[in-house]
Amino acid sequence: MKTIKINGVDKPVTTLVQGSDYFKPDIYDQVRTVLDRYVAKGGNTIDTAFxxxxxxxxxxxxxxxxxxxxxxxxxxxxxGAHPFGKNGPRVNPECITSDLMTSLSRLKTDYIDLYALHRDDPNVPVGTIIDVLNEHINAGRIKAIGVSNWTTERIEEANEYAAKNGKVGFTFNSPNLSLAKANEPYFPGSISADEDYCKWHEKTQLPLLSWSSQARGFFTGRFTPEDRSNEDLVRVFYSDQNWERYHRAEQLAKEKGYSLIQIALAYVLNQPFPTCAVIGPRNEEELESCFGGSEIELTKEEVIWLEHGKK
Structure with a gap:
């Protein structure tokens, strides 16, 4: 399986990352089956959160x-450092440390390979954040640090601080990236990578690990412009432009002999910068579909055409 390199981690990171937002001990037999199947296919990276x-x-x-x-x-x-209810932001040294230590205990490990801040708080200086994360890197609890749902401006500011002060900066980013472009945030405070965001990644070559890489099922073929039963999907992804992208992906899928959703996944994994896609297969058929999509090679012109309709 294809992999990318993320600075700070001594293991290759597979481009398909197994999601786990529904995992619970009371369905452990299912969890075991999903993870065993994913690893047997060559995957090695699991996405979770506090x-x-x-x-x-x-x-x-x-x-x-x-x-x-x-x-x-x-x-x-x-x-870690996700807000709870109406309690406001939790991006501060105390909450970062508390969440990290709890995660280590739950995961039964003494280190995290990739540790990301789930949200940002622009009111907290980047130096405060980088300093506390570096304390944990130096203690061996974290291998690499990154962010999820941060602006590129804040990432850049944090990494400039780290470089000037001899600290480790962020070596990966995890926003939403999909062929369907978000009309508005799916979750409060979440960020989707638009054209300018992707241009920044192309310039910096910072690895991007996308959540909702297949647009929450938009490309499964189960939905149409007339079917408005899924309110969140309608709110975030229904637009004339996204339905045009849908039809272009459908056309390319027929030409190449793949499924629509495999082409949508290939779009994420064929960007001009390192990418991974968080996936959520719950059965062997879905996993095989994801692995097949991850092997598709798209040209730069095909990627541009899928998104913009022009080459």
Whole structure:
């Protein structure tokens, strides 16, 4: 399986990342099956977060890591410092440290390969954030640091601070990136990569690990412009431009002999900068579809055509 390199991590990171937002100990048999199947196909990277399933996602993954005794061959991406309810931002040294230590305990590990801040708080100086994360890097608790749902301006500011002060900066970013472009944030405070955002990634070559890489099912073929049953999908992804992208992806899929959703996945994995896609297959058929999509090679012209309708 294809991999990318992320600075700070000594293992290659597979371009398909197994999502786990529904994992819980009470469905552990399913969790085990999903993870075993994913690893057997060559995947090695699991995405989770302090807040997924009220923390139970990390607990279930920790159970699997302990049972399989395979921690050294797996890349764990987890996230912290997400706001809770109406309590406001939690991007501060105390919350970052508390969430990290709890995640380590749940995952039954003494280090996290890829640790990301789930949200930003522009009121907190980047130096404060970089300093506390570097304390944990120096203590061996984190291998590489990144962010999810940050603006490129804040990432750049943080990395400039790190460079000037001899600290480790952010070496990966995890916003939403998909062929369907978001009309508005799917979740409060979340960020989707638009054209300018992607141009910044192309310039910096910072790896991008996309969540909702297949636009929450927009490209499954189950939806049409007339079907407005999924309110969130309608709110975020229904637009004339996205339906045009849908039809172009459908056309290219027929030409190449793949499915529509595989072409949508290939769009994410054929950007002019390193990318990974978080996927959520729950059965073997869905996993095979994702692996097939990850092998598709698209030209630069095809990528541009899918998005803009011109070459």
């Amino acid at each position: 807040g997924y399933a009220r923390g139970e996602s990390e607990v279930a993954i920790g159970m699997w890591l302990e049972e399989r005794n395979n921690r050294d061959s797996v890349v764990i991406l987890t996230k």
